[in-house]
Every structure is written in structure tokens, then in C-alpha cells.
Amino acid sequence: MKYVLMFMILATSMFAQQGVQTGVVVGDRAPDFRLINIDGQFISLDTYKNSKGLVVVFTCNHCPYSVKYEDRIIALAAETAKLGYPLVAINPNDPVKVPGDSYENMQVRAKEKGFTFPYIVDGTQEIAKAYGAKRTPHVFLLSNASNSWKVEYIGAIDDNANDAEKVESRFVLDAVRSLSSGSTPTVTQTKAIGCTIKWKE
Amino acid sequence: MSLFASLFLYLALGPHVEEVRLSQLQQRLHAGRDTAYVVNFWATWCKPCVEELPAFDKLSRTYKDQPVKVILVSLDNPAEREAKVVPFLTRRGYEYCDAVVLNEPKPHLWIDRVDQSWSGSIPATLFIKDGRRLFGEFQFSAELLEKTFTDFLNEGK
Numbered sequence: 026m027k028y029v030l031m032f033m034i035l036a037t038s039m040f041a042q043q044g045v046q047t048g049v050v051v052g053d054r055a056p057d058f059r060l061i062n063i064d065g066q067f068i069s070l071d072t073y074k075n076s077k078g079l080v081v082v083f084t085c086n087h088c089p090y091s092v093k094y095e096d097r098i099i100a101l102a103a104e105t106a107k108l109g110y111p112l113v114a115i116n117p118n119d120p121v122k123v124p125g126d127s128y129e130n131m132q133v134r135a136k137e138k139g140f141t142f143p144y145i146v147d148g149t150q151e152i153a154k155a156y157g158a159k160r161t162p163h164v165f166l167l168s169n170a171s172n173s174w175k176v177e178y179i180g181a182i183d184d185n186a187n188d189a190e191k192v193e194s195r196f197v198l199d200a201v202r203s204l205s206s207g208s209t210p211t212v213t214q215t216k217a218i219g220c221t222i223k224w225k226e
Numbered sequence: 227m228s229l230f231a232s233l234f235l236y237l238a239l240g241p242h243v244e245e246v247r248l249s250q251l252q253q254r255l256h257a258g259r260d261t262a263y264v265v266n267f268w269a270t271w272c273k274p275c276v277e278e279l280p281a282f283d284k285l286s287r288t289y290k291d292q293p294v295k296v297i298l299v300s301l302d303n304p305a306e307r308e309a310k311v312v313p314f315l316t317r318r319g320y321e322y323c324d325a326v327v328l329n330e331p332k333p334h335l336w337i338d339r340v341d342q343s344w345s346g347s348i349p350a351t352l353f354i355k356d357g358r359r360l361f362g363e364f365q366f367s368a369e370l371l372e373k374t375f376t377d378f379l380n381e382g383k
Binding site: 041051089159160180181184185187188191193198215216217218219220221222 | 274346
């Protein structure tokens with residue numbers, strides 16, 4: 026018991042320290058946001074009120090797992106946009122802890138890679154907490170019915186981070202395809218390895 | 227093999243880093259009844275992981291004469307075992323830790339098998355002894371790791 030208590034105190038303090046909160050689950054209303062894009066314009070859910078939904082990807086510049094997925098995120102954005110589900114990338118990391126994830130470096134990276142989607146910055150980290158993003162990359166797929174936004178899928182982009190050639194299940198694309206054909210995604214939640222979000226001290 | 231012989235082999239050959247499946251790792255954790263295992267999930271690309279590895283090295287040295295085993299489980303791409311993981315561990319010289327590279331391509335299928343509460347971010351550490359488990363998803367300092375581990379051992383007594 027002593028040990029359990031100790032661990033609970035330890036866990037509570039450490040999780041609190043890391044800013045990890047519960048966030049949303051599939052079926053929840055999606056939290057709104059108003060965040061600045063690398064072009065200086067603000068983006069919110071309302072920006073996409075005429076789309077069928079939105080693919081929200083918490084990602085960043087520096088994380089090697091995010092880097093592994095960069096080309097796949099660009100390809101995914103093109104495919105989901107065609108189906109009426111544009112993609113936005115949100116960088117939740119504290120640039121003080123990771124200078125490579127600063128606003129200026131986001132602009133540089135997006136230009137280098139030719140991002141076709143907004144790359145917005147969650148400066149207060151409130152949106153990452155509201156969604157319950159735990160790592161980069163971490164995807165939240167939202168559906169939209171008359172500007173009422175619902176969480177439909179949470180998790181990984183696909184089932185093989187190391188080798189794009191060996192991917193067997195493209196979770197996000199499959200879920201978008203299901204939604205756009207009027208059915209419920211079969212897989213609504215997956216786990217994946219990733220970098221921890223770098224929370225502010 | 228005596229400690230001396232293993233040390234000699236280590237110095238001569240460098241760290242032995244096998245590629246394992248999760249089931250092999252789990253078999254090992256369940257086979258060693260008297261042994262306390264400290265299993266750290268890390269990767270060479272993960273900065274907070276690399277920062278906390280010295281704490282695990284220190285723990286492995288503190289308990290080197292006791293039935294305690296620190297296992298560093300690399301989640302690097304298995305294809306990069308020779309190119310990245312082995313050179314990294316050779317430089318660091320964690321000779322009292324065991325090191326393996328996990329070869330499991332589908333994280334959505336195996337993360338829950340390590341621990342249901344794991345979101346999948348690293349570093350993450352599993353303490354296991356006689357069927358008792360403690361899992362945590364955070365970065366340890368040497369002091370906190372030592373305290374967490376001794377409390378974990380004492381709780382089982």
C-alpha cells in the first residue's frame with residue numbers, strides 16, 4: 026500500500042509536471058482552436074466549416090518519428106483533401122526546449138518540404154492538452170456536420186513507421202474513406218511510438 | 227560465465243545487441259523468478275531517453291552483484307541496429323546493462339502487450355519482479371530511478 030501510494034504521488038506529480046491530461050475520446054466534441062499559421066493567418070475549425078471534416082496532426086520539426094512521417098503526411102493531405110477532409114499540422118512543442126521547433130524553423134521546414142497544408146503553432150500548448158495529444162506525430166480525425174465537430178479517430182497514421190513500403194494498414198486514410206462513404210471507421214483508435222511532446226516547464 | 231569472462235568478452239567484442247520479438251523478451255522476464263528486471267524502452271533518436279540512460283547505467287552498476295537486470299530495449303529501426311545502436315552503446319559503455327533491439331513492426335498491436343496504460347511515447351520503463359509490475363512513461367533522474375526501484379523491491383517483501 027505504501028508503495029502504491031508512493032507511486033500515485035509520484036505519477037501524479039510527474040504527469041502533472043509533463044502536462045499530460047486526459048483529452049478527448051472518440052465520439053467527443055472536438056475542441057475548437059484559433060492558432061497562427063506559418064503565413065501569419067489564424068486558423069480555427071471555422072476556417073473549415075464547409076469541409077466534411079479535418080485531419081489534425083500534432084507533429085513537429087525535430088522529432089525523428091515526425092520526420093519519418095513527413096512525406097507520408099504530405100501524401101495523406103493530398104488524398105484526404107480530395108475526399109473533403111483537409112489536413113492541418115499543429116506543432117505543440119515548447120521552442121525554448123527545442124529551438125528546432127521554433128516558428129521560424131517551422132516556416133523553413135514547411136518551405137523546404139513544400140507543405141500544402143497549414144502548419145500552425147500551439148504556443149500555449151492548451152490545444153494539445155485539450156485534445157490529449159501525447160506524442161508526435163499524433164492524429165485526431167474530426168468530422169463536421171454544420172460546424173459541429175466530432176472526434177472520429179485518434180492515433181497513428183499507419184502501422185509501420187520504419188518502412189513506408191511495408192505499411193499494411195493506413196489507419197487515417199481508411200477512416201476518412203469510411204466517413205466519406207457515410208460509414209463509421211472500423212478502427213477508431215491506435216497506439217504508436219513517438220516523441221513525447223516537449224511541455225513548457 | 228563468470229563476471230570476469232563476460233567483462234573480457236565485452237571489452238573485446240563490444241556490446242552484444244540482439245534483435246528480439248516482444249514474446250522473446252516477455253519469456254525472459256517471466257523465466258527469471260528471483261530476478262528483478264528494469265526494462266527501459268528508448269531509442270538513439272529520443273533525446274530525453276538518451277539523457278536518462280546514465281541513470282540506468284548507474285542502477286546496473288549499483289546492483290551488479292545482485293539478482294537485478296537492467297535491460298535497455300531499443301525501439302530504433304532494427305535495420306539500423308549495426309549502424310546506430312551498436313556504435314552508440316559501444317561509445318557509452320553500459321557494460322552491466324543488457325541491450326536488445328525490439329523487432330516488432332506494428333506498434334498498434336504490441337504497445338498494449340507491454341502495458342495497457344502506455345500511450346506509446348518514450349522514454350518508458352517497466353519494473354517487474356515475481357509477477358509484480360510497475361510501469362511509467364517519464365524521464366528518470368538517477369535519484370528518482372534508485373528510489374522508485376528500491377521502493378518497488380521493498381513493497382514486495
